Amino acid sequence: MSAAPRRPFPLVPRRRFVGVRFGQHRSPRRGQGDEVAGTRPYRPGDRRTWIDWRASARLSAARGADEFVVREFFADTAPRVAIVVDRRPRMQLYGPPLPWLDKSAAVDAAVEAIGRATAAEGGDLAYAEHPRWIAPAPPAGVLGLLHAARTAHHAPAARSLEGSLDLLVRRAASFPAGTFVFVLSDFIDAARPQAWVKLRGLGWDVVPVVVQDPTWEQSFPAVGGVLLPIADPETGETRALALSRRETRARAAANGERLQGILDSFARLGFDSILIGSSDPAEIAWCFQRWAERRRRLRRRSA
Template sequence: MRAGGRDAAQPGPGAPAPWAPTPGLVWAVGVGLVLLVLGVLGGRPDVALVGTPAVLGALGAVIARPRGAVWADVVPTAGEAAAITGDLHLAAPPGTEAVRLRLTRSGHGATEALVRVPGRRTVGLRARSVRTGPQEVVRVEHQGVGPGGFLVGPVAAEAAPTVLVLPRPRAVAALPLPARLRGQGGQHEARRAGEGGGLRDIHPFQPGDTPRRIDWRATARRSPHLEQLYVRRTLAMSEAVVTLVVDSRDDVGPDPRTWSGIRPIRPDDATSLDLARQAAATVAQGYLASGDRVGVEDLGVRRRALRPGAGRRQLERVVHQLALLRPEGAPSRRVRAPHVTAGSLVLLFSTFLDPEAAELARGWRRAGHRVVAVDVLPRPHVRGLDRRERLALRIVTIERSDRLADVVAAGAELVRWSDDAAPARLAALARLSHRRPGRGVG
């Protein structure tokens, strides 16, 4: 965490508060009086002159002491993956030379600084974070320092405000498409005839066909006497409907010892929900940039889902919705799967530590949807685990591998987001053409 200051006008300080003398004031008065007494009794005016400035400086500091309390307020300015920024507004009563600050964040060490405050000042705050979602900015403890450091004000603490840290999408070259496209406009070529796409076939002229579509070469070749005219039919341009299903029930880190929830997760470790937010934001940005429609469903909480939509505003809604996802109490078992638009592509982001997400993926496959299961479990850290913990991790890994194998056997496709090759895997799935029914869908 680092701080950089700039002057700014802010509200005045609060109610007056007592300022206490420091040991420096006591020593200055004591030493000055001793030198004065020794100089007077010993007939040494030079010694008395040495002690006089110390006594006068201490008395001047007491007379000009600040009357009031230091006012501080933390205002978050932005929150994104890898950086949280905010402004610390300070206001000190007249006579205050500086303010002593102690900045702390949960799970991190403290940062102390002495900041000169000429009445009012704004200090910029910046903290590093690998987490997303609601995060605390910083907790501030402050204390005013009087002239010469002889007096200090009362210590006060400001509660840490919360900022919503948005996930940062990654770059993806290509994304898979559903088996059936919808709509009458978009960037993808559908299987049905329409306007704007590539060549579909050569077909006999029918009522409703425009004369400009007549292919005279094909007509001359197939019907030399012009008994029948032939037209070129093109593919329609359609849009894809994508549903992002995020399993917010689990928020586990790479240390298996924290999966039970008893031990806290290290603040510098990205959790499974952080990976899920990043993965979902990445694919949402890619699809919406192509003019497709994207919606969000949450497996953890039965709140109103974000309906599929398109455009820049929809991307902002999706990213904001993803940042708000978090575990909320003990989730109840779903009786039926969340509603998914017919013909849409389902991307399921889950750790697959329990069978519910896998059962939903198989159900969507039986309904005819193309399903991409995105594994967001971080790579486990096995260093430091004892024999019993390694055995427990091995059992959980075997069960999870069998569960994922059943999902793939049902026709879903698997992408592990913790791997660096996740974008390449999505691009490989995108090469499976949606024009041929069944290919790449199971």
């Protein structure tokens, strides 16, 4: 794996009506920006750089007098981004020194990547992790609060993803249509379908970030005949389990079908998912870069 990209990944809107690029997003109102909205007659106080000299020359020639036309621009608006995090006990599985996916570290790295992307576009960031809520603010401050909380080594409480989603939904008035909502979870029995339908109805750009271990959740290893220690994510209790080769193949197939079902269900809702199977920040950064590139290709095709 190569080094992490030097620049944060771009926030590419799914729907073209949202604007050009976030950070230079087109607003419905006129103002200072880069994208031309139209022209109008010159008014005292207008900048000389706004004058459309060719249009002014044509109008002056037609009317036989000096007439000036200025360009109007769509106002640039900064993006609003919200991160919703699932911290249920099963999201704490496979921590160090185990060799499998450290989901908690993967989530933290993804949050950092999203925060850097938001900062690069000049936007505000909100954070929902039931019961914690951080209102929209500059990303550096939000990430600083989260880092301080992590280093305090607070024991994780039993949280629910639906509770985190509800924290955001209750404040929907602060998040306009087109707001990026990154939801980080393994999405295994995480929330009822009604929760996702509600999010879609708010017109947000919902991006599920699916964090699953490639070995035990996206698939299942060929460990037939081996006595496995199985941990209950809720209680932490372990028990020994022996599976046959047929049972391990069945579990691998079932886990693969479950993952595909999760991705398909989000696709039907119009959500563009990102799949993460590593806690390495460089690899996670590339996952987000590929997501942005995929969106750009789709937008070019639809243009």
